[in-house]
Amino acid sequence: MRALPSAPVEKVIVTYKSQAAEAGSNAAAKTDAAEKAAKTGEDLAFERRLAGGAALVDLGDAATSQDVNEVMAAFRADPSVATVEPDIRAYAMAVTPNDTDYAKQWDLFEATGGMNVPSAWDKTTGSGVTVAVIDTGYAAHSDLASNVVSGYDFISTSADARDGNGRDADAKDEGDWNATDGECGTGSKASSSSWHGTHVAGTIGAVTNNTKGIAGIAYNAKIQPVRVLGKCGGSSSDIADAITWASGGTVPGVPANPTPAKVINLSLGGASSSCPSVYQTAINGAVSRGTTVVVAAGNSNANTSGFTPANCSNVITVASTNRAGSRSYYSNYGTLVDVSAPGGETRNATDTPGTVTTPENAIYSTLNSGTTTQSTENYKPYQGTSMAAPHIAGLAALLKSAKSTLTPAEIESAIKTNARPLPGTCSGGCGTGIADAAKTVDAVTGTTQPGTVFTNTNDVTISDNTTVSSSIAVTGRTGNAPAALKVGVDIKHTWRGDLVIDLVAPDGTVRNLKASSSSDSADNVLTTYTVDASSEVANGTWKLQVRDVASGDTGYIDSWSLTF
Structure with a gap:
């Protein structure tokens, strides 16, 4: 986000081997620092x-x-020292972008309806x-x-492409306007060009921290425009070829993609009512090449099962939510929806169609001001699962x-697993919730946030005069x-005084949490113990060990937890 300042090192961190006196004695560590000072001529303390x-x-x-x-x-030359490292400085990195319209991008940062991107x-x-x-x-x-x-222009019909030819290497948007009602079939209406692909591209990868416009979600990624929609939309045959080419596959008569997309x-x-085979074949091929395919659920306030390619397999199908965290009134829904994300909502479902009452609640992105052909660049709010x-x-x-090794299936799983429940309402099915960017990235990079709770809820029977244990595997620390x-310990038992409870660290170190007591006849152990475990490596298998020292009463470990 910004260049980091350069600060001098003023301290070092010395870790002594466990058997060394300095490992446990401050006095010994102080003496060692004085000896190193004498040896190096530096003022150490x-x-x-x-x-x-x-x-x-x-x-x-x-x-x-x-x-x-x-x-x-x-210090490194001292055989009693395990490691020595500088005490370096860290700086806040999630700096608010300086893009002039970033404040309008509620979809990225607002706690209620946003996606926790920064x-x-x-x-x-x-x-x-x-x-x-x-x-x-x-x-x-x-x-x-x-x-x-x-990119590439895959529109094979020159009239639809409006560029005087069929497929070519120029992905320029020539406009998708319709001059008259009915021009594109019964019920179609005259309309201006949407510059839809440019709006979509801005959300993904607008240049960020350039003191203008908006911030892109993946602002250091590259955007490859692949043109398939022109006058009156686009054909499934062209779209399927575009999916194949974009992911690095071979399309007859089209040069190979020099920069295949991973998304x-x-x-x-x-x-x-079903996914056309031409789509499914292309999607399967893309996924097999390691490309994740993301699809809009559709804007008909209907079950996604009736719309394609949202109803295809091997894709991430996305429903739309509004600024309040509810399903957008227009968004498709259903069991085929994998996850939701901000798509905006600029009117209530009961308003007159076409009414825009709250444009600030839509998704603000890059666009063009031309009504038919391209004119000056601009920005505008749009809404939709698009x-x-x-x-x-x-x-x-x-x-x-x-994490470059992630497969499309792993990416989909991570996004779905780490989504948060909609803070608003969703009728019909909105997948696993609203995607949470930071939580998902933390999950795939193995970063667990402070305050994370690891829990084991499996019951373990405690019989008379036996020792049992329950394990928790801690990772990501x-x-x-x-x-x-x-x-945290929840043990069901009819005479808790019979129980000795220990915490066993990954290296086998045992810390006693509770001793037995013949006079403690109360039921159950339901409490939280605080343990100084600072000498233990966090990652590994921790065990709650419970020993019953008497006869006549039994129980079980109901659950237990570790909070880091």
Whole structure:
């Protein structure tokens, strides 16, 4: 987000081997610091013991980088020292983007209806990932240009393409306007060009921190415009070929894609009771090549099962939510919806169709001011599942960038598993909830947030005069366990005085939580113990060990937990 300041190192962190006197004695660590000071000629002083057991040694504010290197070399040469490292500085990274219209992007940051995107940017911004936007093509926009790579025009009919030819290497959006009612079939209406693909692209990958416009979700990813929608929409044959080409597959008569996409966004669809085989074949091929395919659920306030490609397999189907965190009145729903994302809502369901009463509640993104052909660039709020899908495509790009080995199935699973329940309402089915970008990125990068609770709810029978245990596998932590590790215990037993309860650390160290007592005849153990576990590595298998020391009363471990 910004260049980091350079700060001198003033302290080093020394971890002694467990058998060394300095590992447990502050006096010994202080003496060692004095000895190293005499050896190096530096002004060293033991400052304090850290929670993990290491010693913090102060070098003074006049230490140069050469002084630091000499001190660290002296500690490394000591056979009683396990590790020595500089006490480096960290800085806040989730800086609010300076894009002038960022405040309008509630969909990224608001707690109620937003997708918690900014907190993910500390770990990933989409670098190294190309996202194909299979749509109307690209209307030139300065807030996108540096993130756009060459795409392709897959519209095979020149009249629909409006560029005087069929397929070609120019993905320029020539406009999708209709001049008269009925021009595109019964019930179709005259309309201006939508510049739909450019709006979708901005949500995914608008250039960020450029003091203009908006911020993209995966703002260091590349956007590949692939044109399939022109006059009167687009054909399934063209769209299927575009999916194949975008993911690196071979399309007869079309040059190979030099920058295959690892994410495809399909904010398009039509009515169909089943997924056409031409779509499913193309999607399966894309997924087999490692490309995640994201599809809009549709805007008919109906079951997604009747709309395609949202009803295809191997895709992430996305419903739309509004600023209040409820299903948008127009959004399709149903069991085929995988997850929801902000798509906006600019009127109530009971308002006159076409009425826009709250444009600030839609999704603000890049656009063009032309009514038919391209004119000047601008920004405008749109609503639709077409706007929801690119939020998930952007998140998929963040995940793929953070962990390149993720498969499409793993990306889908991570997004769905880490979604949060809708704070509003959803009738009909909105998938697993609203996607949470930061939580999902943390999950795939193995970062567990402070305050995380690990729980085992499996019952374990406690018989007379026996010892039993229940395990919890802790993962995703860095460093040691806290000095105030919370151990929540729920044991059902008819004479709790019979029980000895211990916490066993991953290295086998036993800490007693409760002793037996022949005079304690009360039922059950329902409490939380606080344990200083700062000398223990956090990750690993922890055990709650329960020993029954008498006869006549039995019970079971109902559940227990560790709070880090």
